[in-house]
Amino acid sequence: MASSVLTTASFAAEKTFKSYKPEDGAAYARGRADYHENFYRIVVDRHTATGGKLDTILDVGCGPGIAARGLAPHFAHAIGIDASDGMISTARSLGGISSSSEPIRFEISAAEDLGSNLFPPIADSSVDLITAATAAHWFDLSKFWPRAARVLKPGGTVAIWTTRALTIHSSVPNYAAIQAAIDEIKEQYLEPYKERGNHLAGNFYVDLPLPWTLDEPVLDFDESKSSREEWTKERSDDQAAESGLGPRTVTLDYFENRLKTSSPVTRWREAHPDAVGTERDVPRIIRRRVEQLLHEKKGKEEIVICVEAVLLIIKKRV
Template sequence: MADVATVPTPAPVEKTFRAYTKEQGATYAKGRLGYDQRIYNYIYDHHVSTGGQTDSLLDIGCGPGTVARELSPRFTRTIALDPSVGMIDAARALGGATSAPEPIRFEVSTAEELGSNLSPPVADASVDLITAATAAHWFDMPGFWAAAARVLKPGGSVAIWTSSSKYIHPSMPNAASMQQILQDFRDEYIQPHMTPGNLIAEKMYETLPMPWDLETPVAEFEESAFLRKDWNKDGTVGPDGEFFLGQKKLSLGHVERLLETVSPVTRWREAHPDDVGTDRDVVKMAVGKLASLLHEAGMEPGKEIITTGVTGALIMVKKKE
């Protein structure tokens, strides 16, 4: 269970992604890969095995709609919400369908509204599964839990998870040195532009408030049914040398695009507009250092590949029957 204080703290209001344009949302979708199917299987199996139904999926903080598209074939109806107009525009352009099949409904709404602002609104007691992937650190959790209790069916589930692909697989040549480059990138350039929400995510949601931790607990949720699952914590690999949530071989170009989607990078670039895209750009500097190590190991320029591993943490909560 999360170890959190029960006194209320200010919600870490997210401003960077909310200001995204449709073009920025499309770029984000290209840089952020989808999640390994095994995490979807784990969520789905736990949801169904604990009595959850598969009529209605509600994805929160959906961004360009990646999770909604990947999970929707298992559900009859899907609504995906994000507070950013630009992200929703990008999601609608990419589309997606459910098992019915019917189109995914992408709408602008916050985690605290959960569609109450829409026409038609997300109805009370109408949702089987709520998902939030690498987004809950931006939520006002008391408001979110109250709204989730309202829209979930009895026995419905909430699945909240986050992941990090900042780990270099130990099989890579110069792995330790490349890992240090990413750590320096974080400590020297990114950390000053981190917000409280970034820090919650960096701790893999260990401090994310649960409904029973709040000053006014949300009693509709069953504390005894709480589930937390960690994969490859702190970048450690399993006995087989693999990351459970997958490892990806990325070109340097993809690594660059991925780093550019990190919200503190956006804020760094806003603070240093004259350096964006130059050899003083924080992303360009990090990627250049990685390239030098790969060339030192014998990789040809233009053919650099980095194997990264993904760590993750999943929280699942059930609404009482």
Template sequence: MSTSTIPSTTTAMASEKTFLAYTPSQGKVYAEARRDYHRSVYDAVLSYHTSGGGELDTLLDIGCGPGTATRRLGGHFEHAIGLDASAGMVETARTLGGTTATGEKIRFEVSTSDKLVEGDCCVDVIVAATAAHWFEMSSFWRRAAQVLRPGGSVALWCSGESSVHSSTPNAGAIQAALERIREEERLDDFFEEGNRLVRAGYVDLPLPWTVEPGVQGFERASFVRREWGFGDEFYAGQMEVDLDTFEKVLGTASPITRWREAHRDAVGSERDIVRRYRRAIETLLHEAGVQPGQERVRGAVTGVLLMVRRT
């Protein structure tokens, strides 16, 4: 792919409005709060692609957010482009930067149309990290089939269920308290279909052969679904955080953002849903003997990676 090719960007992500409206400052907070994926995720993508004879010329990351996955994978490719519908996210990604295997700067562009890039058969790998659940998948698969080179790969991944790790003091009581607050605040009312696809581990994410009409050009036999359980490392680093970090991370979740938009008078107060979570955790940790100022909670998540190859 010529580095002068300008991405005219991604398939429809119009179903997701929360991140689309992110400002650069919100994008910065998101980048600081969200953790990178474990090396095993990236290794799985690269191994799958190269084992089928795929080349490492051009990477395209759709819904790249602040560019975390683009940077990690882009270092293995000659060219890398990250696309996102949010100008705030793209500005953050550009600020953070990144280079490819050749030292070329990674390109980050705002997506505004139903195209991935200008031209066909020009991309080797398309990835979407915790983003595909917001796509209009019929359009995505049709355009992906056009822009991928023969032997190219698509890799889509996300985290799934989350829980309090059993090593956290009073873990069972904390988990029960979080679920009770979730019900009291009717947080599920602020889940969209994309959030539900994530919670279910992409079991129902439309694939080339399940969309209507079906999309030709992908090897169904090449399809791989890889899962990470609660005991596996889907994210990099330790899952144990202090409660300031807990609040910051949870505040970037789209259902929480939508809840806060509907309860503006509660934001930042003791009635804020995230603050209620925090106070419940603090109380139960103290009951278990944790001293004030030493409160930490460890989380556990599942993860899933879907991969398929272009014929």
């Protein structure tokens, strides 16, 4: 597996999602689609194929519990943690159960603490699989990896992934012009509101700090048994279908609401409160431009987006 060269020296704590109130968490849950069951199956299969067991899963940076609920049916016990009170409030309200019909335990805890602050705390060598779904780019990984090594069982797995879900598919009328317009508006309005985590995710975790690339490497993890797998728009339709990724038809309402869950958009809206909910709001500006370009080619009131993903499987030594 290729090594990252970026250290965590420039880490700055994430504040946007952490400050979410319950109503923000609920809006986030409405705006974010679940990952496909086929993708969850891939995560579980990669874990079990390398010796992982199916007793306990810990989803870190769980937000409103999307991935925790999707993976819990594969495990006897499931825990979701997030640093945001608003996210955990939403996760608890939505619930979810494990394969043993046990409710998912949702708790407030930072990725760097990994449940050490809880009562009862997450015990050492008690977790089979740690997951981080489109979240690890906000962690202080110099603190996360040592703590993950402690709570994982020998031979356990850390599965980290992130997605890109707003690339326009080539089947959409005028797709090249639409994509160019979206990129231009994002550059104009949102670039100043991107943080390091946004760039790590946008670059598909190429520079994400891994256990063996830290200033103080965490030797409990085995680079030779770890892997990186990508599903991009260049992959075949069969590969995309097998993973549940690839093209997805969505309404323009969904497209606009999905934009609102982006952290740069959230920060832009905080800086421009008078524009929120008006035609000057960035998600609305993008939607109107998409509508205009669709109508030029007699497109429908829906679009096809490409859902792309990268999955990192990091194995603890036996």
